[in-house]
Amino acid sequence: MAAAAVLAWLSPDLATADPVDDARLLAADGDAADWLLPGRDYGARRFSPLDSIDTSNVKRLVPKWIYQTGYAATFQTSPLVADGVMYLTAPFSHVMAIDAATGREIWRYEHKSTAKKLCCGPANRGAALGYGKVFVATVDARLVALDQKTGSPIWDRPLATAGGDERSEDRGALGQGEGALKGEVSGATGVGANSAPLVFDGKAIVGVTGVGYGLHLDSPRPGAPLGAVVGVAGRFGRPGFIAAYDAASGQEVWRFDATRPDWEGEFAERTAYGVPLHRDVAAEKAAAPDHKDAWKTGGGSIWHAPALDPERGLLFFGIGNPSPQAAGESRPGDNLHTSSLVALDARTGRLVWAYQQTPHDLWGYDVASPPSLFDVEIDGKKIAAVGQASKLGWYFVHDRETGKLLFKSEPYSPQSNMFRPPTSEGIEIAPGVAGGVNWSPASIDQSAGVAYLAAMHWPATYRARTLPAADGKPEVRYFSIEPATSGMYGLLTAIDLKSGGTLKWQTRTPEPLIGGVLATAGGLVFSGEGDGDFSAFDAKTGEKLWAFNAGAGVNAPPIAYRIGDKDYVAVAAGGSQIWGFRQGGAVIAFGLPD
Known part of the structure; x- marks a missing residue:
């Protein structure tokens, strides 16, 4: 049987489907049946208009099928x-x-990695569709285009050289006998890619990750969360970037670097929203002449697919922490544009505006959760806005055109000792490096004016350490971030966008929430936990209405779709090594009984 005939026999829809072109992607928000973009629509709202599964019948939800990928590892895909x-x-x-x-x-495409060592683990957060192709950014920092009908590679282009000339922190230089630093290395500064690309105007747009990752040390206890993140003063990594590639050929069209020669900024003593940063600005300015080139290894990873405003031609995304992580003395200044929300011209990559949430970031406060686009009304005027769920515990809402902060929400996770520098004795800070909201995507119900977030309380202890010079080796300054091993929990949160960011409700969950949420027109909010529970909550009250245990951590964003007259909710169940959640390799689709 010919290949085309086999495909038609297996799936008539694949053989006869309409092309996923620009017109179809632009209209994705009005396509209730499909989920065509990483955030369902260019606004990355992750809200499904499907309503046949609702608060009255969700208790009847059952698995309709389970697909096993064959890989039991950190699983974060958004299908x-x-x-x-x-x-x-x-x-x-x-x-x-x-x-x-x-x-x-x-069909199945098996990627052959060219990297000798992965900077940031095996996770991948999804693919992109367009022009008869499936695009995937890979762990070894490549962008691959596959034939949508067969999965055969069409082109394969390097984004950067994984494991190349970039210098990484050295585990052997650290204090081997110190209890918090005994774990094996599971990640280090490097370069890779794990976010889904975004397809627009004949281009695939994607960023790199790992460039400010720091040294990740596993806990010595099997199944436990990360033992420590370590930052070493010095020069490690390279600048992060986001770039656009021609969808037909894979050739680079434009590139925006996360760090540039003017990255020192104004040496801000307060954040742009007025919170003290507790910086020794005089010492930083005195050290600045010796660190003029620090931006060349300045970090700033891109952890998610961008959101897009096609009408204005603006692309919105967050940038991660600077490099080296936690060790600020070798990178004086604000370290622009790390730990920032950024808007670019989507066709040229030109910077339009940037809003830095954490100048001179010492705490790993990446802008890691994807921003979402929606409208808000302020003083009777409708404003095109962009919102972002931060690791800081606030939801920031900006004017989409200018970047002006319209408001930030009430805190949705506990905050203590924020922006305090690490000490030799150690200081506990909340949110810790895990954040209030980590990379988990939010969901926006535009008509109700509500943002739903998967948040957490997971404090961490920050320490400054010095290894004195000895045996001809120079002094080493390094900083450890040690996440708490008890007392963590999740906070599923609804934020009222009509009232300037008040909390409508919060539901506390036993496990920290990592993976994201899906809200639907059926009045439901879906989210998963590391213990394997995948649950549905009442969107108005936060009451849990239904749960299913998947057997492995549900730490990925759910989606919803329709085939014929049947609606489905699907999610990956494969856990996460870094958080200590049981790993697996299943995707499960749920629906109402026939």
């Missing part, structure tokens, strides 16, 4: 659905197309 076919990425950047009604595999 795409087009014309009855689901496209998903597995750990290590493998890609699969499956029948979205049955879970049967149609």
Whole structure:
């Protein structure tokens, strides 16, 4: 049987589907059946208009199929659905197309990594569709275009050289006998890519990760969360960047670097929203002449797919912490534009505005959760806004055109000792390096004016350490961030965007919430936990209405789609090594009984 005939037999929709072109992507918000973009629409609102699964019948929800990828590792994919076919990425950047009604595999692409060592683990957060191709950014910092019908590679382009000339922190230089630093290295400064690309105007847009990652040390206890993050003063890594690539050829069209020669900024003593930073600005300015080139290894990873305003031609995304992580003395200044929300001209990559949430970041406060686009009304005037769920514990809402802060929410996670520098004795800070909201995508119900967030309380102890010069080796200054091992919990949160960011409700969960949320027109909010529970909550009250235990951590963003007259909710269940959640390799689709 010919290949085309096999595909038609397996999935008629794949063989006869309409092309996913610019017109279809621009209209994605009005396509209730499919999930064509990483955030469902260019505004990255992750809100499904499907309503047949609602508060009255969600208790009847059952698994309709389970697909096993064959890889039990940190699983963070957000699947795409087009014309009855689901496209998903597995750990290590493998890609699969499956029948979205049955879970049967149609094709599989096995990625062959060229990296000798991964900077940031095997996780991948999703693919992109467009122009007859499936695009995936890979753990070894490549962008690959696959044939949408067959999964065959069309082109494969390097984003950067993974494991190349970049210098990484050295575990051997640290205090081997210190209890908090005994774990094996599971990650270090490097370069890779794990976020989904965004397809627009004939281009695939994607950023790199790992460039400000620091040294990650596993806990010596199996199944426990990360033992410590270590930053060493010095020069490690390279600037992060986001770039656009021609979808037909893979050639780079434009690039925006996260750090530049003017990155020292104004040496701000307070954040742009008025919170003291407790910086020794005089000491930083005195050291600045010796660190003029620090921006060349300045970090600033891109951890998510951008949001896009096609009408204004603006691209919105967050940038991660500077490099070296936690060790600020070798990078004086504000370290622009790390730990910032940024708007670019989507066609040229030109900077339009940037809003730095944390100048001179010592705490790992990446702007890691994808921003979302919506309208707000202030003083009777409708304003096109962009919102972002921060690791700081506030939801920031900005004017989309100017970047002006319109408001920030009430805190949605506990805050203590914020922006206090590390000490030799150690100081406990909340939110810690895990954040209030980590990379987890939010969901926005535009009509109700509510943002739903997967947040957490997970404090960490920050310490400054010095290894004295000895045996001909110079003094080493390093900083450890040690997440708490008890007392952590999750906070599913609803924020009222109509009232300037008050909290409508919060539901506390036993496990910290990592992975994101899905809100639907059925009045439901779906989210998962590391213990394997995948749950549905009442969008008006936060009451838990239904739960299913998947057997592995549900630490990925759910999606919703329709085939014929049947609605589905699907999510990856594969846990996360870094958080100590049980790993697996399943995607599960739920629906009402036939």
